[in-house]
Amino acid sequence: MASALEGLRVIDLTVWFQGPVAAQHLADFGAEVIKVERPKGGDQGRGVRSIKALPVGDWNQYFLVINRNKKSMALDLKTEAGREIMYRLVERSDVFLSNLGAENLEAWRLTWEKLSAINPKLIYATTTGYGPYATTVKPSFDMTVQALTGLMSRLGEPGEPPIYLGMGSGDAYGGLLAALAILVALWHRNTTGAGQRVDASLYGAQLFLAAPTLQAWLATRDPRYAAQQSRAAARNPLWNTYRAEDQWLMLCVPNRDDAFAALAGSLDPADAGVGGDARFATAAARREHARELVAALDAAIARRTAGEWMARWTPLADRHVAASPVATLADLARDAGAWANDYLMETHCEEVNRSVTVRGMPVGLSRTPGTIRGLGPELGQDTEMILFEMLGYDWDEIGALKAKGAIP
Numbered sequence: 001m002a003s004a005l006e007g008l009r010v011i012d013l014t015v016w017f018q019g020p021v022a023a024q025h026l027a028d029f030g031a032e033v034i035k036v037e038r039p040k041g042g043d044q045g046r047g048v049r050s051i052k053a054l055p056v057g058d059w060n061q062y063f064l065v066i067n068r069n070k071k072s073m074a075l076d077l078k079t080e081a082g083r084e085i086m087y088r089l090v091e092r093s094d095v096f097l098s099n100l101g102a103e104n105l106e107a108w109r110l111t112w113e114k115l116s117a118i119n120p121k122l123i124y125a126t127t128t129g130y131g132p133y134a135t136t137v138k139p140s141f142d143m144t145v146q147a148l149t150g151l152m153s154r155l156g157e158p159g160e161p162p163i164y165l166g167m168g169s170g171d172a173y174g175g176l177l178a179a180l181a182i183l184v185a186l187w188h189r190n191t192t193g194a195g196q197r198v199d200a201s202l203y204g205a206q207l208f209l210a211a212p213t214l215q216a217w218l219a220t221r222d223p224r225y226a227a228q229q230s231r232a233a234a235r236n237p238l239w240n241t242y243r244a245e246d247q248w249l250m251l252c253v254p255n256r257d258d259a260f261a262a263l264a265g266s267l268d269p270a271d272a273g274v275g276g277d278a279r280f281a282t283a284a285a286r287r288e289h290a291r292e293l294v295a296a297l298d299a300a301i302a303r304r305t306a307g308e309w310m311a312r313w314t315p316l317a318d319r320h321v322a323a324s325p326v327a328t329l330a331d332l333a334r335d336a337g338a339w340a341n342d343y344l345m346e347t348h349c350e351e352v353n354r355s356v357t358v359r360g361m362p363v364g365l366s367r368t369p370g371t372i373r374g375l376g377p378e379l380g381q382d383t384e385m386i387l388f389e390m391l392g393y394d395w396d397e398i399g400a401l402k403a404k405g406a407i408p
Contacts, residue, residue, distance in 0.1 A: 003030020004368035008186070010095040011036060011086075012070060013110070015043045017142075017168055018202065019099030019127045020066045021175030026095075026182065027069035028361060028370035034089070034386060035067060035377065039074040039408040042379040043067070059351040060376075065358050067376030068347075074380030074408050077108040081406035086110065088391045090118050095182055099127040101138070112197045122195040123185045127178045131201040142170040145202040150217075150226060151210045158228045165209075174205035176362075237286060237293040238263060241326065244306040248326040251297075255283045262319035266312045271300035333357070347372045383407050 008031040012023040020035075020043070027033040037043050048062040049055065056062055073089075076082040086108075090096060096115055098105060105111055112124045126132070129140020136148070143164055146152055155163035178200035185198050207214060217225035224235075234240040238253035238260060253259045264275030274280065274296050279289040286293055301309065306325045313323045325331075338344045345360035361370040384407075387393040393401070401407050 001371075002368055003371070004365060005029045005031040008032065008095070009093040010034070010097060010182075011089055011093050013096070013098040013100060014127070015099065016045050017066060017171040018174045018178070019097060020045065021172060022125075022127060022178035022182070022200070023070065023097055024066050024068060025176060025179040028372070029365070029368065030371075031095075033070040034093075034382070035070045035072045036075050036077075036086070036089075037072060037379055039076050039380065039405075042072070042074065046379065059349050059356065061356070061358070064349065064351065064376035068358075069371075069373050070377055071382035071386065072377035072380055073383045073386050075383075076406055077110070079404060079406045081401055081404045083109060085387070085391065085401070085406060087115075087118055089386075090115050090122060092390060093119070093122070094186065095123045095125060097125045097127075097178070097182070116195055116197075120195055121189055121193060123182055123189065124195065124197045125178060125182050125185075126197075126199045127174055128199055128201045130203040132199050134201075134203070140202055142168055142202065146170050146206050148203065149206045149210055150214065151206060154210070154213060154226060154228065156228050158230050160228070162228075169209065170202045170206045173209055174200055174202045177205050177208070232294050233291050234294060235287060235290065237290045237297060240294065240297075242297055242301040244301055244304060244309055244325075246305045246307075249301065249306050249309060250324050250326055252322040252324075254320055255286055256320065257282065259320035260286065262316050262321050263313075266316060266321070267300045268303060270303075271296070274300060342369070345372060347375065349375055351375075380408055 005026055008026065010023055010026055010031050010033045012020070012033050012035040014020050014023060014035075023033045023035070035043070041047070043063065045063040045066070046060065048060060051062065075085055077086060096110075098110070115124055116122055128134070129138060129145055130136045146164060146169075147162075152162040152164055155165070178198075181198040181200050185196050189195055213225055216222070229235075231240055236255045238251060238255055240251055242249050242251055251263075253263050260280070261275060264272075264280075267274060274293075277296075278285070280286050280293050280296075310323065310325065313321050327335075332338060333344065335344075341364060342360040343362065345358055346355050347358055348354070349356040358372065358375075360372070363370075384398055387398050387401070387407070388395070398407070
């Protein structure tokens with residue numbers, strides 16, 4: 001089966017998460033991604049055996065999943081011979097992607113000015129912490145950047161500590177946007193013949209992640225959009241979390257009279273008064289008496305299990321009553337829909353020689369879907385074949401490069 005990005009060659013000079021995951025998206029859809037690593041140790045992600053002191057299992061899922069479908073080439077870019085190899089690779093590639101510090105790229109003479117002079121059609125992509133023109137520089141981590149976006153200060157109950165969204169969300173989102181930027185630049189190159197420089201930062205990605213609330217604040221300057229929100233006094237009590245007998249539920253009902261009537265009608269007879277209470281008769285009244293309505297719904301919903309509520313509410317979807325149990329990751333792994341859409345997939349892992357479950361494709365293409373052809377490569381496993389088959393070095397020259405320490 002043909003791949004959507006077949007014929008596209010990407011140099012992936014990235015480490016840890018945001019950069020590698022950007023290249024992984026391109027590799028999933030068929031790009032030839034050559035991960036260039038330092039000869040000793042490679043990408044620091046190869047050393048991850050735990051996350052927050054929790055073992056990741058008997059295989060390094062952190063590195064192997066975000067570097068799947070790639071080749072690995074080990075180069076010592078501190079040597080002149082190593083840089084000459086990189087320049088020859090740049091001549092034959094479409095994209096150069098890096099999340100290393102600008103000082104490293106400058107020291108190794110891998111700047112935009114240098115590489116675009118070698119290949120004017122090159123897309124020179126970087127993923128940074130705060131953007132190329134930032135006033136804040138380093139260090140940048142998902143957490144430190146998220147702290148500056150206003151997102152953390154918005155989450156949690158009033159007076160309680162701010163909440164980090166977690167799960168490497170900013171890194172993952174930044175990587176996705178980097179892949180998008182590269183594809184946009186490639187489209188422009190294909191119509192004009194000109195390469196260009198692109199950047200996707202953690203900061204920019206997380207500002208966009210906060211877009212609905214951020215935009216509302218920018219438009220109104222209403223401090224309520226920037227403040228922590230109490231679930232006990234939700235502006236729309238019908239759009240809130242509630243605890244059922246056995247687990248939490250997320251209720252998403254517009255503050256409209258017809259939708260409220262449908263929700264109130266689904267409650268037990270003991271709670272029938274909620275629907276007829278004058279304090280909740282109109283949208284404005286429900287906002288004014290939000291605490292009272294949340295308390296009434298707390299009491300009503302706690303009487304039954306989440307499954308019982310979903311059985312009642314699912315048929316009311318056409319009356320604008322939407323809800324979902326607050327699932328765990330274990331629940332997600334059992335979700336048939338996640339498997340049917342390839343959001344979760346099985347693939348073979350050489351490290352443990354068995355099938356493992358991985359996150360799959362976040363998007364689907366009907367003719368050229370993404371595939372997993374292999375998990376992350378061994379360090380430098382493709383170095384010699386890339387030099388010989390792609391870059392035109394003969395075996396004597398490859399031996400000489402080894403002697404110089406340019407390759408392992």
